[in-house]
Amino acid sequence: xxxxxxxxxxxxxxxxxxLVNLYINSSQxxxxxxxxxSLTIWLWEGAEASxxxxxxxxxxxxxxxxxxxLARLAEFGRLRVPDHMNSEGDGIHAVKGNTGLRAYGWxxxxxxxxxxxxxHVVLKKKQKLDPADLAKASARKDSYRxxxxxx
Amino acid sequence: MSKLNDWVEASPERERIYAQEKLIVDTxxxxxxxxxKLEVSKAQLAAxxxxxxxxxxxxxxxxxxxxxxxxxxxxxxxxxxxxxxLLDAHESxxxxxxxxxLISRRVAGFAEVEVSNDPRxxxxxxxxxESCKAA
Numbered sequence: 001x002x003x004x005x006x007x008x009x010x011x012x013x014x015x016x017x018x019l020v021n022l023y024i025n026s027s028q029x030x031x032x033x034x035x036x037x038s039l040t041i042w043l044w045e046g047a048e049a050s051x052x053x054x055x056x057x058x059x060x061x062x063x064x065x066x067x068x069x070l071a072r073l074a075e076f077g078r079l080r081v082p083d084h085m086n087s088e089g090d091g092i093h094a095v096k097g098n099t100g101l102r103a104y105g106w107x108x109x110x111x112x113x114x115x116x117x118x119x120h121v122v123l124k125k126k127q128k129l130d131p132a133d134l135a136k137a138s139a140r141k142d143s144y145r146x147x148x149x150x151x
Numbered sequence: 152m153s154k155l156n157d158w159v160e161a162s163p164e165r166e167r168i169y170a171q172e173k174l175i176v177d178t179x180x181x182x183x184x185x186x187x188k189l190e191v192s193k194a195q196l197a198a199x200x201x202x203x204x205x206x207x208x209x210x211x212x213x214x215x216x217x218x219x220x221x222x223x224x225x226x227x228x229x230x231x232x233x234x235x236x237l238l239d240a241h242e243s244x245x246x247x248x249x250x251x252x253l254i255s256r257r258v259a260g261f262a263e264v265e266v267s268n269d270p271r272x273x274x275x276x277x278x279x280x281e282s283c284k285a286a
Contacts, residue, residue, distance in 0.1 A: 034155035061168050067155055068172040080183040083212045
């Protein structure tokens with residue numbers, strides 16, 4: 001009996017999450033990328049295309065390293081090693097790959113769950129942050145906030 | 152299935168490379184977490200290992216391969232020991248740090264994670280079925 005109740009509760013949770021995600025996806029231009037025990041990673045509109053473009057010519061091992069860091073972020077909610085993630089200011093954070101891959105984004109809550117929303121991905125050519133990337137991520141974060149507040 | 156899993160599972164070669172990179176990331180993060188908690192800098196860790204600061208940096212970024220001996224030395228320098236277990240490849244999040252478990256005590260909406268007080272699991276605790284109980 002207790003087992004059946006637990007199954008029913010789990011099914012109810014899954015159905016509710018599916019409905020919430022459908023609602024979010026219909027009102028916010030973003031797709032779920034990966035969900036871990038601590039948070040869900042979302043891709044803002046255009047992020048996936050920028051990611052594909054940034055990875056042209058990047059070795060598969062480096063692509064795997066970048067994704068392994070994102071998976072760790074989803075599992076634990078943070079990356080502690082500064083070479084894995086750092087704050088760029090204005091609430092924008094960058095998940096870093098050793099070859100210069102950067103996923104710029106921000107933290108928030110989506111459907112009551114912690115979330116990291118990726119604005120865009122680039123392959124950095126220089127050591128320093130390109131101000132254009134920070135401006136782009138900040139503008140997208142503003143659009144996200146406006147769209148969230150207007151609901 | 153997530154987009155991440157789709158990418159990883161596209162080929163056996165990708166799964167193999169990803170597993171290597173995930174282990175390197177997890178190991179570096181665990182070491183850094185211990186360093187953070189003990190307020191040990193890279194320079195201090197390097198000194199206690201008899202290595203250069205660059206060596207420690209390379210270990211933590213994964214640009215240099217770490218031997219099991221080096222890992223044991225690092226753990227020992229931090230007053231820790233390494234716990235190794237081979238788990239089923241598709242068993243996700245089977246191991247979590249105490250911090251992560253405390254954040255997500257409720258698992259799958261119905262299971263409650265039991266946090267072990269056993270000092271043997273001071274850094275890492277198992278999240279197996281037998282350690283979960285009905286809420």
